[in-house]
Amino acid sequence: MKHYRIAVIPGDGIGKEVVPVALDVLQHTAEVFGDVTFNFTEFPWGCDFYQKYGMMMEEDGIEQLDKFDAILLGAVGDPRLVPDHISLWGLLIKIRRSMDQSLNIRPAKYFEGLASPLTAPKEFDIMVVRENSEGEYSEVGGRIHRGADEVAIQNAVFTRKATERAMRYGFQLASQRKGKLTSATKSNGIVHSMPFWDSVFDEVREEFPEIKANQNHIDALAAFFVSKPQEFDVIVASNLFGDILTDIGGAIMGSIGIAPAANLNITGEHPSMFEPVHGSAPDIYGKGIANPIGQIWTAKMMLDHLGEVNMGASLLQAIEETTAAGVKTSDIGGQASTKEVGKEINKRIKVLS
Amino acid sequence: MKHYRIAVIPGDGIGKEVVPVALDVLQHTAEVFGDVTFNFTEFPWGCDFYQKYGMMMEEDGIEQLDKFDAILLGAVGDPRLVPDHISLWGLLIKIRRSMDQSLNIRPAKYFEGLASPLTAPKEFDIMVVRENSEGEYSEVGGRIHRGADEVAIQNAVFTRKATERAMRYGFQLASQRKGKLTSATKSNGIVHSMPFWDSVFDEVREEFPEIKANQNHIDALAAFFVSKPQEFDVIVASNLFGDILTDIGGAIMGSIGIAPAANLNITGEHPSMFEPVHGSAPDIYGKGIANPIGQIWTAKMMLDHLGEVNMGASLLQAIEETTAAGVKTSDIGGQASTKEVGKEINKRIKVLS
Numbered sequence: 001m002k003h004y005r006i007a008v009i010p011g012d013g014i015g016k017e018v019v020p021v022a023l024d025v026l027q028h029t030a031e032v033f034g035d036v037t038f039n040f041t042e043f044p045w046g047c048d049f050y051q052k053y054g055m056m057m058e059e060d061g062i063e064q065l066d067k068f069d070a071i072l073l074g075a076v077g078d079p080r081l082v083p084d085h086i087s088l089w090g091l092l093i094k095i096r097r098s099m100d101q102s103l104n105i106r107p108a109k110y111f112e113g114l115a116s117p118l119t120a121p122k123e124f125d126i127m128v129v130r131e132n133s134e135g136e137y138s139e140v141g142g143r144i145h146r147g148a149d150e151v152a153i154q155n156a157v158f159t160r161k162a163t164e165r166a167m168r169y170g171f172q173l174a175s176q177r178k179g180k181l182t183s184a185t186k187s188n189g190i191v192h193s194m195p196f197w198d199s200v201f202d203e204v205r206e207e208f209p210e211i212k213a214n215q216n217h218i219d220a221l222a223a224f225f226v227s228k229p230q231e232f233d234v235i236v237a238s239n240l241f242g243d244i245l246t247d248i249g250g251a252i253m254g255s256i257g258i259a260p261a262a263n264l265n266i267t268g269e270h271p272s273m274f275e276p277v278h279g280s281a282p283d284i285y286g287k288g289i290a291n292p293i294g295q296i297w298t299a300k301m302m303l304d305h306l307g308e309v310n311m312g313a314s315l316l317q318a319i320e321e322t323t324a325a326g327v328k329t330s331d332i333g334g335q336a337s338t339k340e341v342g343k344e345i346n347k348r349i350k351v352l353s
Numbered sequence: 354m355k356h357y358r359i360a361v362i363p364g365d366g367i368g369k370e371v372v373p374v375a376l377d378v379l380q381h382t383a384e385v386f387g388d389v390t391f392n393f394t395e396f397p398w399g400c401d402f403y404q405k406y407g408m409m410m411e412e413d414g415i416e417q418l419d420k421f422d423a424i425l426l427g428a429v430g431d432p433r434l435v436p437d438h439i440s441l442w443g444l445l446i447k448i449r450r451s452m453d454q455s456l457n458i459r460p461a462k463y464f465e466g467l468a469s470p471l472t473a474p475k476e477f478d479i480m481v482v483r484e485n486s487e488g489e490y491s492e493v494g495g496r497i498h499r500g501a502d503e504v505a506i507q508n509a510v511f512t513r514k515a516t517e518r519a520m521r522y523g524f525q526l527a528s529q530r531k532g533k534l535t536s537a538t539k540s541n542g543i544v545h546s547m548p549f550w551d552s553v554f555d556e557v558r559e560e561f562p563e564i565k566a567n568q569n570h571i572d573a574l575a576a577f578f579v580s581k582p583q584e585f586d587v588i589v590a591s592n593l594f595g596d597i598l599t600d601i602g603g604a605i606m607g608s609i610g611i612a613p614a615a616n617l618n619i620t621g622e623h624p625s626m627f628e629p630v631h632g633s634a635p636d637i638y639g640k641g642i643a644n645p646i647g648q649i650w651t652a653k654m655m656l657d658h659l660g661e662v663n664m665g666a667s668l669l670q671a672i673e674e675t676t677a678a679g680v681k682t683s684d685i686g687g688q689a690s691t692k693e694v695g696k697e698i699n700k701r702i703k704v705l706s
């Protein structure tokens with residue numbers, strides 16, 4: 001019997017609705033399989049917490065989280081209460097960076113029973129490896145002057161270490177999938193960081209001669225996601241470019257509410273964090289209509305990461321069977337509630353032979 | 354009789370195939386309307402020129418261009434001959450910046466007879482106002498150290514003047530269209546330049562209380578372009594974000610080969626430049642299959658800019674009739690050659706009543 005201690009941060013908005021459903025599915029899956037137990041510890045951090053205590057998490061929050069095997073997070077942010085750059089940098093991005101969660105891994109694929117906005121989504125099945133620790137998201141920079149003369153400077157910082165780490169992970173992943181890797185660049189317009197990105201890519205690809213590697217500028221790549229998404233396998237991208245591409249991936253699947261993500265610590269020194277791609281959607285919070293699939297698929301990624309790949313596979317299959325059976329929330333054309341979808345997924349969890 | 358002197362830069366790759374077709378259509382349109390003449394002067398600048406002379410344009414190229422009423426450009430770049438950051442910064446971006454072409458205006462809309470990759474593209478009709486002089490495309494930055502310690506720093510620079518100019522143009526354009534403006538931001542992740550961008554947006558919107566203004570993060574906005582493109586009217590975006598969104602717009606229309614663009618000088622001190630969104634596509638160059646519609650629609654934007662809006666309207670109508678009649682290049686599912694499409698468009702040019 002294995003025991004996993006999971007830190008749970010529902011966060012804001014619909015995070016508070018989809019996380020309990022995902023926990024219920026995890027608990028049920030553990031019972032069906034019978035060889036693991038989960039111990040969930042909830043942390044009430046987020047914008048409500050900020051309003052009471054003036055911070056997004058407790059001061060020793062990172063140390064507290066560090067004792068767990070993994071972190072399951074819902075969504076962070078509610079701009080009506082706290083400006084986004086404060087809430088996100090005080091919780092989501094803070095955890096990503098303090099815990100050296102250097103890669104953000106985001107799958108997207110065609111799902112039976114989901115209406116994609118694309119006419120031909122069928123062969124769509126990609127994995128985006130997003131650099132998660134630096135790049136365009138940086139606190140380096142500032143503003144000078146006021147009024148008409150004001151200038152804002154934003155520094156994007158790309159280190160060799162982080163860039164190479166993302167590339168190498170991308171190549172390794174591609175070698176376990178279809179053997180194809182595409183690097184997202186923009187070296188024709190962004191003339192310092194992106195040519196650097198390209199040169200690291202060119203070096204690392206030498207180590208993987210069996211992988212079919214190419215690069216596309218982010219503008220073209222975003223367009224290709226729409227016009228020929230089935231041509232891609234693994235994509236390696238900077239923090240910003242990966243963010244954009246994975247949201248498009250979510251849209252292609254039929255709803256951003258489905259897309260999962262893993263913030264991976266690949267050194268094993270700190271726990272990894274699992275959070276869906278969607279945000280906190282405060283506008284639909286409390287109605288019981290949020291799609292829990294993104295959060296549940298995210299829990300599947302956590303299971304895989306913990307080594308429980310059979311449980312993970314069962315979970316993904318149960319999700320696909322549930323959507324194929326038409327049990328869907330309204331964002332994907334159904335009428336089921338958040339909780340109903342969770343229950344229907346539970347019914348379909350089984351030990352796969 | 355009005356006389357227009359047009360500087361013509363076919364540039365590289367398919368630019369050399371589609372530009373002659375666009376000139377032919379312009380010439381024919383002038384004859385049909387009978388009240389203007391065009392004087393075209395061609396400049397052989399581009400990667401071939403670079404290989405001979407070590408520069409992308411003549412040294413006094415900017416002064417030469419300055420004497421014209423407008424510039425029509427094909428496409429620049431051929432990475433097999435010259436690295437992109439040299440070819441583009443030595444010609445395309447050099448002209449944009451030296452001639453204070455501060456805005457890049459890019460329409461995208463549903464076209465009868467074109468197969469969009471989206472299931473519901475019908476009401477799609479947007480205009481992207483892209484800041485064209487600064488932002489993420491900047492030569493400020495560099496690299497330090499070698500090997501494992503290497504770091505690349507890229508500065509994005511946003512000035513009040515350029516940001517405000519783009520916003521104000523966006524609001525004005527929205528007031529002539531459906532009265533809706535969306536600002537592309539990413540202030541939750543990019544914490545200096547984008548909160549600045551947002552604050553300028555908030556100020557300028559006060560001047561236009563009649564416009565329905567909102568903002569979306571670029572990741573969500575790119576996804577919305579796929580899931581609900583018909584909800585947008587005018588978008589105002591930074592250099593990079595506008596670039597990405599307009600390529601997605603091209604993909605939605607059915608081919609990037611259709612999308613046009615205007616690099617506008619709004620002070621009247623220098624000529625504006627008109628270039629399609631697509632690149633030089635060296636892989637298909639010489640086959641006679643390049644889609645000339647992007648270049649011809651671009652010529653229509655030039656006509657509008659010169660004040661010849663009737664000619665411009667006739668041109669766009671002729672393009673739409675031609676695609677609706679099934680005369681299309683292979684990228685949009687037809688069999689016509691570049692030149693045939695041009696001829697068929699010519700047949701449909703008429704003085705509209």
Ligand SMILES: CC(C)[C@H](C(=O)O)[C@@H](O)C(=O)O
Nearest residue numbers: 188189219430441446596630
């Ligand atoms: C070639 C490149 C520098 C250019 C840009 O991004 O500006 C192109 O993509 C465009 O959109 O005109």
Ligand SMILES: CC(C)[C@H](C(=O)O)[C@@H](O)C(=O)O
Nearest residue numbers: 077088093243277541542572
């Ligand atoms: C909320 C935001 C900072 C975040 C990001 O861009 O990293 C989100 O969009 C995501 O993709 O997880």
